[in-house]
Amino acid sequence: MSTEIITTNQLSKFYGSIRGIHEVSIKVPAGGVGFLGPNGAGKTTLIRTLLGILRPTKGTANVLGYDIKSRINEVRDRIGYIPEFNTSFIPDMTAMKFVAFCGRMNGLAHSESKQRASDSLYYVGLGEERYRKLGTFSLGMKQKVKLASALVHDPEIIIADEPTNGLDPTGRNQMLELIRNLQTDQGKHVILSSHLLRDVEQTTDYAIVFSEGEILAQGNIKQLTSGRRSSISVKVKFNEEHFLNNLKDKGFEVWEEGGFIEVKRVNDTENAIFRAANETSTEIRYLGSRSSTLEDVFVDLFRNKEGIQ
Amino acid sequence: MTIESNENGAYVKKFSFRPFAGIRRGRLYRIWSISWQWWTHEWSRSRAVKFLIGFQLFTLLITNIFILTTKDFLLLGGLYESTEQILEQTLISLVRGIVSFQTEIRGESHGSGDNGFDGSFTIGGTSLFILILAVLVGSGLIADDISNKTNEIYYAKLEKYEYILGKFGAFFIFGNVIITLPYVIEFGLLFVGLGDIDLLAVLPLLFQVILFTELVNLTYAAIILAFSSLTSRKLYAGLTTFMILFLASMIVPALAFKDNLVIGLELLSDVLTLLLISSYIIMGEVEFQLVSMDGIPYPVHLADGVGIEGWMVLGGIGAIVLVGILVVIIQVYRRHST
Ligand SMILES: Nc1ncnc2c1ncn2[C@@H]1O[C@H](COP(=O)(O)OP(=O)(O)OP(=O)(O)O)[C@@H](O)[C@H]1O
Ligand SMILES: [Mg+2]
Numbered sequence: 001m002s003t004e005i006i007t008t009n010q011l012s013k014f015y016g017s018i019r020g021i022h023e024v025s026i027k028v029p030a031g032g033v034g035f036l037g038p039n040g041a042g043k044t045t046l047i048r049t050l051l052g053i054l055r056p057t058k059g060t061a062n063v064l065g066y067d068i069k070s071r072i073n074e075v076r077d078r079i080g081y082i083p084e085f086n087t088s089f090i091p092d093m094t095a096m097k098f099v100a101f102c103g104r105m106n107g108l109a110h111s112e113s114k115q116r117a118s119d120s121l122y123y124v125g126l127g128e129e130r131y132r133k134l135g136t137f138s139l140g141m142k143q144k145v146k147l148a149s150a151l152v153h154d155p156e157i158i159i160a161d162e163p164t165n166g167l168d169p170t171g172r173n174q175m176l177e178l179i180r181n182l183q184t185d186q187g188k189h190v191i192l193s194s195h196l197l198r199d200v201e202q203t204t205d206y207a208i209v210f211s212e213g214e215i216l217a218q219g220n221i222k223q224l225t226s227g228r229r230s231s232i233s234v235k236v237k238f239n240e241e242h243f244l245n246n247l248k249d250k251g252f253e254v255w256e257e258g259g260f261i262e263v264k265r266v267n268d269t270e271n272a273i274f275r276a277a278n279e280t281s282t283e284i285r286y287l288g289s290r291s292s293t294l295e296d297v298f299v300d301l302f303r304n305k306e307g308i309q
Numbered sequence: 310m311t312i313e314s315n316e317n318g319a320y321v322k323k324f325s326f327r328p329f330a331g332i333r334r335g336r337l338y339r340i341w342s343i344s345w346q347w348w349t350h351e352w353s354r355s356r357a358v359k360f361l362i363g364f365q366l367f368t369l370l371i372t373n374i375f376i377l378t379t380k381d382f383l384l385l386g387g388l389y390e391s392t393e394q395i396l397e398q399t400l401i402s403l404v405r406g407i408v409s410f411q412t413e414i415r416g417e418s419h420g421s422g423d424n425g426f427d428g429s430f431t432i433g434g435t436s437l438f439i440l441i442l443a444v445l446v447g448s449g450l451i452a453d454d455i456s457n458k459t460n461e462i463y464y465a466k467l468e469k470y471e472y473i474l475g476k477f478g479a480f481f482i483f484g485n486v487i488i489t490l491p492y493v494i495e496f497g498l499l500f501v502g503l504g505d506i507d508l509l510a511v512l513p514l515l516f517q518v519i520l521f522t523e524l525v526n527l528t529y530a531a532i533i534l535a536f537s538s539l540t541s542r543k544l545y546a547g548l549t550t551f552m553i554l555f556l557a558s559m560i561v562p563a564l565a566f567k568d569n570l571v572i573g574l575e576l577l578s579d580v581l582t583l584l585l586i587s588s589y590i591i592m593g594e595v596e597f598q599l600v601s602m603d604g605i606p607y608p609v610h611l612a613d614g615v616g617i618e619g620w621m622v623l624g625g626i627g628a629i630v631l632v633g634i635l636v637v638i639i640q641v642y643r644r645h646s647t
Binding site: 051052053072073076077079081083085087088089090091092093097101102104105106107108109112116119149153154 | 327328329331333334335336338339342343346350354453457458459461462463464465466467468
């Protein structure tokens with residue numbers, strides 16, 4: 001049995017001539033994954049295609065073993081979806097009624113839907129407010145209602161599209177914590193779509209990076225960060241210019257950042273640095289390894305992409 | 310803030326999330342839950358709906374009291390031949406009142422239409438009231454989902470055609486409660502109140518009443534939902550629908566009646582009058598009169614090859630319903646899948 005929960009093969013979706021996603025082939029591993037990418041990268045398009053809201057222009061996809069073309073309703077019952085919009089849905093309906101209604105649309109019997117709606121609302125921390133009308137809720141509460149309505153039918157996968165949009169720091173942390181707990185405590189697979197790297201880093205170990213409808217990179221966040229751009233920070237006493245050029249001549253990628261000289265780590269980088277220091281008769285005052293954040297990777301990926309074009 | 314988050318944590322532990330082990334219900338149940346959810350919500354929040362029901366029942370009650378107290382007089386005076394006929398005439402004119410604005414156009418059958426009572430029990434406001442309420446309530450059915458983005462939730466859980474069926478179902482619940490049910494109740498009340506009636510003799514009438522009101526429901530549903538799907542503003546949808554239906558029935562008959570002898574085909578663009586004429590078709594009548602606002606009766610013959618014909622009327626209604634449904638389908642499928 002494979003451990004992938006979602007696989008797509010050359011999946012494309014065009015809005016007329018506008019590109020939503022283009023030949024996306026991904027394998028989403030069990031557990032948690034972040035969909036990362038700037039505005040318009042195609043995250044929402046991919047999610048909506050996986051849910052059968054949009055019909056793919058080309059390609060195939062498979063969710064938990066069900067083909068999205070022939071078995072989409074099996075897929076829908078197994079996914080809890082938090083759309084990205086900020087809306088109160090049915091403003092003069094109580095949270096309870098709305099969430100229970102969502103459960104019934106996924107096939108829960110009437111009494112079961114009420115019970116589970118109540119459970120879900122307690123779970124997201126809206127137990128006390130569950131009989132209040134949605135229109136009176138704050139943005140953070142609305143987001144939690146969305147989460148509750150995505151949980152009510154007990155899906156295996158939760159897909160949250162920009163769930164922290166517009167939230168203050170407290171709300172943001174609460175939301176991310178809830179989502180992370182779903183993975184760690186409840187054993188759900190969680191997909192978090194965001195253009196904020198911090199959100200993804202806080203919640204998942206695995207990331208898929210999107211840009212302009214295509215996949216730039218996918219992999220474990222630790223690997224992505226170490227593989228792509230881990231560097232060695234160096235400070236030298238004098239002859240900085242010479243030292244830098246010497247390393248460049250040796251074929252290293254070198255740049256300055258925050259008062260340090262950064263040397264991209266490849267095999268045997270440290271030795272080369274010491275040799276360069278010798279050859280340019282300078283003195284190394286500081287040498288440290290720097291593992292970059294996902295943010296750096298992200299920026300780097302885009303830099304490379306633009307360079308290619 | 311930390312206290313709040315701790316409280317939340319406690320709730321999570323206390324109510325921990327139970328896995329769902331039951332069997333999921335089928336597709337029909339889910340479609341029905343859209344319809345039913347909408348209706349119960351509309352019912353609980355809308356005073357107008359409750360008021361209309363009350364108004365309808367009040368009208369029927371007054372009619373009943375009047376009919377039952379004058380029953381003997383009506384029979385002795387020779388105005389009616391039997392209690393069956395009283396039941397028939399009363400109910401038919403009440404039902405026609407759903408689609409005919411009493412002040413403007415009114416149908417009368419040959420023969421029994423001259424007794425002065427035909428149609429006089431219909432309170433003119435009923436038709437207008439029903440139309441306004443149907444539009445008021447129904448035009449939000451799809452438009453609200455678009456403006457509140459609720460359709461994203463529906464489409465993530467259901468097929469789009471299931472959503473459409475659910476919305477039509479929702480309107481049908483409304484239509485059956487507001488339009489069909491009161492007249493079925495009225496049938497029962499008159500039947501019991503008048504007494505002495507052979508049930509088998511009047512049963513076809515009950516079926517005709519149900520058939521006609523369901524035709525009205527279907528037509529209203531198709532038109533109102535079509536306009537509702539065309540905009541995200543409930544108000545625009547509602548106003549447009551109402552203006553088109555209302556103005557057509559104010560203006561078109563006058564044009565269609567220009568020529569005294571032949572009723573013009575302009576009438577085909579007036580949905581309400583088409584529905585009125587279809588009530589005659591359902592009752593099996595081909596010859597009758599339509600009375601214009603100034604009281605002039607215009608003879609209509611639906612099977613003489615001149616002017617408006619029966620098949621045109623039914624075809625016209627069919628076409629309107631079809632176009633309405635098509636608009637909804639195209640809008641729902643196009644709006645989010647281009
Ligand atoms: N309904 C639509 N009609 C036409 N083009 C669309 C539609 N929805 C999205 N697009 C286009 O498809 C591309 C991908 O958009 P998408 O919403 O999937 O990006 P995203 O990664 O979710 O961005 P964001 O972070 O802003 O949510 C964009 O160029 C967008 O303009
Ligand atoms: Mg998006």
